[in-house]
Amino acid sequence: MPCPPTLSPGAPTVMQQPRMDTDAIGAGEGLQPVAPWSAWVSRQGWVRWWVCHVPRSWARWWATSGWRQPLQRMLWGFEGVLYLLLALMLCHALFTTGSYLLSSLWPVAAAAWRHLLPALLLLVLSALPAMLFTTSFLLLFSTLLSLVGLLASMSHPDQAQDLDQ
Numbered sequence: 001m002p003c004p005p006t007l008s009p010g011a012p013t014v015m016q017q018p019r020m021d022t023d024a025i026g027a028g029e030g031l032q033p034v035a036p037w038s039a040w041v042s043r044q045g046w047v048r049w050w051v052c053h054v055p056r057s058w059a060r061w062w063a064t065s066g067w068r069q070p071l072q073r074m075l076w077g078f079e080g081v082l083y084l085l086l087a088l089m090l091c092h093a094l095f096t097t098g099s100y101l102l103s104s105l106w107p108v109a110a111a112a113w114r115h116l117l118p119a120l121l122l123l124v125l126s127a128l129p130a131m132l133f134t135t136s137f138l139l140l141f142s143t144l145l146s147l148v149g150l151l152a153s154m155s156h157p158d159q160a161q162d163l164d165q
Contacts, residue, residue: 050059061067
């Protein structure tokens with residue numbers, strides 16, 4: 001790709017014809033560049049700049065030497081250190097926030113322990129007789145149902161199975 005001819009100092013770098021763009025009602029927007037600004041950022045613009053301004057020995061070194069692998073390892077190590085610092089900062093933030101919350105909630109927890117625990121123990125102890133009565137009633141009821149089923153099966157000998165077989 002040939003380099004464009006060098007121009008004298010002060011000469012415009014891109015020769016273009018001025019043109020006037022107008023909108024629907026004819027109001028002009030002034031001089032507009034022929035190519036949009038993003039065209040310079042394109043790959044072809046960079047390649048053209050590279051060919052014209054970078055010595056061939058540098059380009060050869062860029063393309064053939066093994067400089068990328070050590071640089072890549074160094075960048076990966078740097079990235080790992082950054083992630084480690086981020087994790088440490090996150091742990092520090094969570095720990096300090098959690099300890100602040102716990103220290104501010106400690107009086108609430110102490111009051112709950114002092115007042116609610118005896119209330120819960122009293123509730124469980126007062127409900128204990130009712131739970132024992134309910135359990136014994138269910139055991140008695142299931143025993144009665146089993147006896148009724150046994151008596152019903154014994155009263156119909158034709159439907160009862162012979163257990164000796």
